Amino acid sequence: MENKLDNPLISQIGYVTGGGLEANLQVRLNVQPQSVLEGAFVVIDSNNWRFYGLVTDLLLTAIDEQYATQINAQRFSTHLAEMLNQQTLYTNLAVMPVLMMETGPAIDSPEYAAWRQTHTDEQKPITVKTVPSHHAPVKLADRADIATIFGEENNQNVFRVGSTREQGHPVCLDLDKFVQRSSGIFGTTGSGKSFLARMILAGLINNDKASTLIFDMHNEYGIDTTSSDTGVGVAGLKNKFSSKVQLVGLGAETNIGGQRPDFTLEISHNDISSEDVLQLSQALNLTETTAATLDALESEFRENWFTEFMNMKVGAMVENEDGKTEPAPDSVAAWAQRAAIHTRAAESLRSKLTRLFNRPYLKSSPASNGLNDIINALQAGRHVVLSFGKYQSDLDYLLVTNLITRKIRDAWEKATNDFNSSKTKEPRPLVVVVEEAHKLLNREMASQTIFSTIAREMRKYYVTLLIIDQRPSQIYDEVMSQLGTRISGSLGDEDDINAVLSGLPGRGGLRGMLAKLQPSEEVLMLGWGVPMPIPIRSRRYDKQFWIDLFGEDRQPLNMSQASRLMGFDNDSD
Numbered sequence: 001m002e003n004k005l006d007n008p009l010i011s012q013i014g015y016v017t018g019g020g021l022e023a024n025l026q027v028r029l030n031v032q033p034q035s036v037l038e039g040a041f042v043v044i045d046s047n048n049w050r051f052y053g054l055v056t057d058l059l060l061t062a063i064d065e066q067y068a069t070q071i072n073a074q075r076f077s078t079h080l081a082e083m084l085n086q087q088t089l090y091t092n093l094a095v096m097p098v099l100m101m102e103t104g105p106a107i108d109s110p111e112y113a114a115w116r117q118t119h120t121d122e123q124k125p126i127t128v129k130t131v132p133s134h135h136a137p138v139k140l141a142d143r144a145d146i147a148t149i150f151g152e153e154n155n156q157n158v159f160r161v162g163s164t165r166e167q168g169h170p171v172c173l174d175l176d177k178f179v180q181r182s183s184g185i186f187g188t189t190g191s192g193k194s195f196l197a198r199m200i201l202a203g204l205i206n207n208d209k210a211s212t213l214i215f216d217m218h219n220e221y222g223i224d225t226t227s228s229d230t231g232v233g234v235a236g237l238k239n240k241f242s243s244k245v246q247l248v249g250l251g252a253e254t255n256i257g258g259q260r261p262d263f264t265l266e267i268s269h270n271d272i273s274s275e276d277v278l279q280l281s282q283a284l285n286l287t288e289t290t291a292a293t294l295d296a297l298e299s300e301f302r303e304n305w306f307t308e309f310m311n312m313k314v315g316a317m318v319e320n321e322d323g324k325t326e327p328a329p330d331s332v333a334a335w336a337q338r339a340a341i342h343t344r345a346a347e348s349l350r351s352k353l354t355r356l357f358n359r360p361y362l363k364s365s366p367a368s369n370g371l372n373d374i375i376n377a378l379q380a381g382r383h384v385v386l387s388f389g390k391y392q393s394d395l396d397y398l399l400v401t402n403l404i405t406r407k408i409r410d411a412w413e414k415a416t417n418d419f420n421s422s423k424t425k426e427p428r429p430l431v432v433v434v435e436e437a438h439k440l441l442n443r444e445m446a447s448q449t450i451f452s453t454i455a456r457e458m459r460k461y462y463v464t465l466l467i468i469d470q471r472p473s474q475i476y477d478e479v480m481s482q483l484g485t486r487i488s489g490s491l492g493d494e495d496d497i498n499a500v501l502s503g504l505p506g507r508g509g510l511r512g513m514l515a516k517l518q519p520s521e522e523v524l525m526l527g528w529g530v531p532m533p534i535p536i537r538s539r540r541y542d543k544q545f546w547i548d549l550f551g552e553d554r555q556p557l558n559m560s561q562a563s564r565l566m567g568f569d570n571d572s573d
Contacts, residue, residue: 014093016044016136021128024056024509027093027138033058039513039524039535040166041141042095046132048115050103052125052141052149054533056509057094064088095138096509098532099125099149125149125531143169149531159203160548161196161487161525162536171525171536175203178485178529179210179429182455182465184437186472186500187489192520194220194435195541196487197468198237201433205241206549210429211378212466213408214385215401217392217435222247222385223257232542238385240546245383248374250400251361254389265370265386266363267403269306274298276403277353279449283395284352289345296339307364310357314347355395371404375411379428394439398449401440405432406450409458416461427462437467438474455482472499484528490517500524506533 013036019025025044029036036055044051102123105111125148141149146169151158157176163169178200185200187193198221204210214221214237222245223236238247238259249261274294280286297305312335316328327333327343336346356362374384386404388396408430415427432454434440440449454465456478467483469475473495481503488500497514501507504526513535514524521540526533539545 011139011142012137013042013140014138016046016132016134016138017092018134019095020131021097025053025095025097025131027095029058029091029093033060033091036093036140037165038516041146041164041534042093042138043141043145044095044097044132044136044138045103046136048102048104049130049132050101051097051128051132051136052099052101052145052532053095053097053128054509054513055093056096056506056512059092059094060089061092062089093138094509096506097128097131098506100128100130101125101148140166141169142167146171150534156207157209159200159207160539161200161203162523162538165522165535165537168537171534173200173203173485173525173529175207175209179204179431179464181459181484181528182467182482183485183487183527183529184467184469184472184480184483184500185487186469186491186496187523188470188492188519190520191470191489191491192523192538193468193470193489195234196489196523196538197433197466198234199539199541199545200466201237202240202545202549204431205237205244205383208381210431211381212383212431212433213374213378213404214383214433215397215435216385216387217397219256219387219389221433222387223259225257234541235546237383241383245385246374246377248370248384248386250386250388250391250396252367253360254387256387256389261387263368263370263373265374265400266361266366266368267371267400268366268369269310269362269364270303271371271403271407272306272356272362273403273406274305275406276399277356279402279445280356280395280398282444283398284355286349286352287345289342290349293341293346293349296341300339309350309353312350314350356399359391359396359399361391361400371407374404375408378408378430379411379415381428397436397439398445401434402449402451405454408432408463409450409454409461412458412461412463429462429464431464431466433466433468435468437465437469438471441467441475441479443474443476452476452479455479472496475499477502485525485530486527487523487525488514488517489523490519491515504533 013031014027014029017026017028038055038058040055042053042055104115104119146164150172151174153160153170153172157174158172159175160170161173162171164171185193185197201212204212216222221236222238224239225234227234238245247261249256249264252264252266254261254264277294278291297309301308312332313328313330314332316331317325318328320326332347332350333343336343377384412427412430418424419426434451440451451465454463473493480499486500491497491514497511500514501510510533517524521538522535523538524533524535
């Protein structure tokens with residue numbers, strides 16, 4: 001049976017009866033209320049203008065309450081009851097107007113030629129500034145309407161992330177705008193946020209929009225894995241983009257799910273600054289005296305402070321020529337006395353830093369400079385997935401991510417300044433991907449980590465963040481306010497919902513949409529990267545996704561397959 005909403009001749013679902021910009025438009029519905037969902041994208045044509053809006057509420061009402069409270073079918077014949085119901089009972093839509101676009105008079109009208117002379121360029125949607133007229137017809141947006149606002153998928157900058165929930169029309173994301181500002185993907189555990197993140201990253205990599213650095217704490221982005229919820233295999237980015245993605249393992253002996261990384265990362269003691277240690281204040285239970293002690297160490301030993309402090313002994317004593325006991329020359333106490341630092345504070349810090357001194361990936365003389373290798377790969381246009389392997393504690397995550405990102409900040413600031421001064425090659429845009437972002441960007445940590453600086457300031461240096469988290473309310477307010485595009489799945493906590501919507505217009509209407517999303521596959525997309533908010537059914541990160549992305553005939557090959565096609569036999573005699 002044909003759906004009347006798919007028939008353009010009868011696509012009208014209602015007409016405007018009142019309302020305003022702030023209070024929402026009121027629309028009287030003339031189809032069954034089940035035909036329209038909260039969050040539906042609607043179009044209103046009125047006097048040479050087209051308005052675009054979102055349904056924020058549906059309200060059952062009646063001309064007189066008695067008609068609503070009495071069941072007419074029990075009192076009258078079926079025919080009479082239907083007539084009474086049609087004339088007395090109705091549904092109102094609350095529609096939040098968001099955009100408007102001048103469409104001009106009909107092409108065959110006498111006024112069209114004069115209008116075209118003053119409107120030579122293609123018309124673009126603008127933020128709504130007025131309201132449609134009374135009785136203006138309202139319809140569900142069709143495929144062309146969706147494409148007008150969100151673009152049509154291509155292999156350049158427009159990437160399909162999902163579809164409208166009612167009719168399945170494609171909804172796209174502008175990747176160029178997405179990478180221009182920091183972004184966030186949110187949702188409870190099981191809402192599909194990691195799948196969505198992988199999908200968008202695949203779009204960025206495939207369309208070559210920016211380099212990406214992915215801090216893969218749980219080893220799920222680079223290699224093929226199996227979904228814990230469904231048991232279905234999940235494709236890793238390294239295996240789909242073998243030539244574009246570098247898989248890096250933390251520590252010399254790192255093995256990631258049975259797969260060897262392209263190279264490993266060992267961090268030199270000389271690369272560790274006092275700033276890197278201070279951001280571990282909570283993890284190491286550091287005190288207020290720590291900063292003074294670290295300043296003294298760096299002042300005396302400069303970049304060698306970490307190694308020198310590690311080699312100092314706690315509690316070592318010797319007997320002097322007078323037979324008195326005093327701190328050994330290579331002890332913490334001896335250095336503290338010389339540096340005018342409280343001995344107990346210095347010894348306490350030395351004991352707490354033992355957890356760092358014992359990390360196998362921290363070396364006095366690494367075999368290679370993995371930090372430079374990462375930066376060089378990113379600047380060359382490749383993508384890096386840093387897998388933490390067995391090092392999955394908060395201490396490892398906080399130390400390594402902050403240290404690497406600090407180095408990246410320095411490199412991209414220098415590249416940008418060189419570009420601005422001498423017109424050298426423009427820096428490559430970079431997106432830094434951070435899982436469990438609240439560990440780095442909570443209210444206590446944000447001021448100590450480099451990530452808040454990136455969120456606030458680094459877009460002018462071509463660096464932005466993509467933060468992924470299940471508790472956005474725990475992320476520092478100032479950081480949340482800097483996020484351009486926000487994509488959120490289901491959130492059960494009211495504080496988390498408010499955090500995602502903070503600083504955005506129309507929060508009241510959007511709150512209901514976000515609270516009622518299905519636990520999986522449905523997301524609300526809003527902010528800088530999209531012209532207007534819209535709830536969608538997200539694409540599935542499955543085999544069909546890769547066929548759509550690459551084309552069935554140009555699936556990426558692994559090295560063995562490529563060698564055979566080129567005529568090389570990999571089998572040894």
